[in-house]
Amino acid sequence: MGMTSIAAIAAGLLTIGCSADLTDSTAHVTPTPPAIAATSTAPATGYDGLTGVPLSAYGTSEQDDVLLHRTNEALVARCMQNRGYTSYSGQKKTRAAAKTKEEKEAIHPAGAWGYIGSATAKRIGFHVAVPLSATQGPTGRELKDYNACWDKADKQVPSLAGTRGWKLTQDLFGQSFQQAAADSRVGAARERWSDCMSTAGHPADDPEELANGFLNAEKATAKEIAAATADESCTRSSNLAAVYFAVLTGYQQQLISANAEVLTGYKKQVQAQVDRAAHLLAASNTT
Structure with missing residues (x-):
């Protein structure tokens, strides 16, 4: 059951340029x-x-992804227990949607738009990746049974990854990012940001390159925190984030209008998938 949230797709596209x-x-x-x-x-x-x-609006939300993950875990756990692993209760990896401002600030905060929250910048600089819990996975015979159970669960709520609507949504996100990046108003805002960063003593041409340049270090240094704090201030004064998202919104609206039929169909597929997952999860909790 692949995670297909648009936020994840978008972040991935930004990461690969x-x-x-x-x-x-x-x-x-x-x-x-x-x-x-x-x-x-x-x-x-x-x-x-x-x-x-x-x-x-096209694709699963973060809340939908949490539901799909919980459903998958519940179906796999029941299957494993039916195969004799009576104490099996899941991989112990919890997923939860970001709720607080601090949690939201820490999700891909630099990006093409230069955004990073002040609290995050002062606390951990650009070191925002959430570490995955290191859990011991199944091995041997148990691994074979686990894989069989995972395949069975995946068939009950098939992933939409690879479908026409899923591919189109990724493609349109990619187009909109390219269009926004080439827009003269975004370019002017990024130049204002760059000038501000130079004045602050942290010369940089691109917000994402600046952030990525610090991420090989194990933890944030004083230099990184100073650069991240300057980034937050310069993003505000240059109005980069505001201009970027306004421009991005405009291009996406044009792309949606030109592809409305396929996107509307995909939206219905996503809703049916989420509804089925909710039904299966509810049933697994009552038996």
């Missing part, structure tokens, strides 16, 4: 620089900005 393998299913759109408000407002966090753009 906004490239996308555009398929023939994508309707060709000649981008028109969208009109944006004279005074755009920056999202509360980069996470809010990404999950609030129009294309994020």
